[in-house]
Amino acid sequence: MATSGESTIGVRAATDGDRISARDLISASTPRGRASLVLLRAGQGLLWVAYQGHGDREKLVGLLLATVQIDSDSEEPVGYIQELLVHPAYRRLGVAMHLLDAAERxxxxxxxxxxxxxxxSPDNEAALRLYRSRGYTAYQVRLAKRRLDTPSDAAVPDREHDGP
Structure with missing residues (x-):
């Protein structure tokens, strides 16, 4: 597991309490965050959490929320990573790698x-480096054009908080 200055950071499948606590890590100000919050509130999705400490001193420091989807080409089930978040103070400690290990396993x-x-986002260099280091490759390229009177966060998803 990853270690910070204080203690070891562990990863586990989320408990019901973790699903509630995880909401505090997700930003409701982005389309992706709002979708993730809907999944959590509805009890949907597979959630893994990274935590530091034990018992009453335990703190969630990262999460990975995923779903099962059906690939439109093959009609086969695939895993889909909806959200991967690591608290800024815990980045570059291997937390995202351990969360990905759990989901990939x-x-x-x-x-x-x-x-x-x-x-x-193609602009999220840290996330791209992480995913490429894990063997992920570009699968599709999606382009979008906004209607001039559309709010900037409505037409094109904001992926600012994806990845490490």
Missing amino acids: FFLEEQRFSQIYLAT
Whole structure:
């Protein structure tokens, strides 16, 4: 596991309490964050959390929220990483790598799915480096054009908080 100056950081499948606490890490100001919050409130999605400390002193420092989707081309189930967040104070400690380990183990090894998908902004260099280092490759390129009277966060998803 990752270690910070204080103690070891662990990763586990989320408890019901973790699902509630995880909401505090997700920004409701972005389209992706709002979608993730809907999933959590509805009890949907698979959630892994990174935590530091034990018992009453435990603190969530990262999360990975994923879903099972059906690939539109192959009609096969695939894992989809909806959200990967690491608290800024805990970045560059391997937390995102351990969260990805848990999701990849579940989807690729336990469920035997052939693929995991995710989306991130082409401007998020840290996330791109992380995902490429894990063997993720570009699968699709999506372009969008905004209607002039459309608010900037309505037409094109903001991926600012994806990744490490």
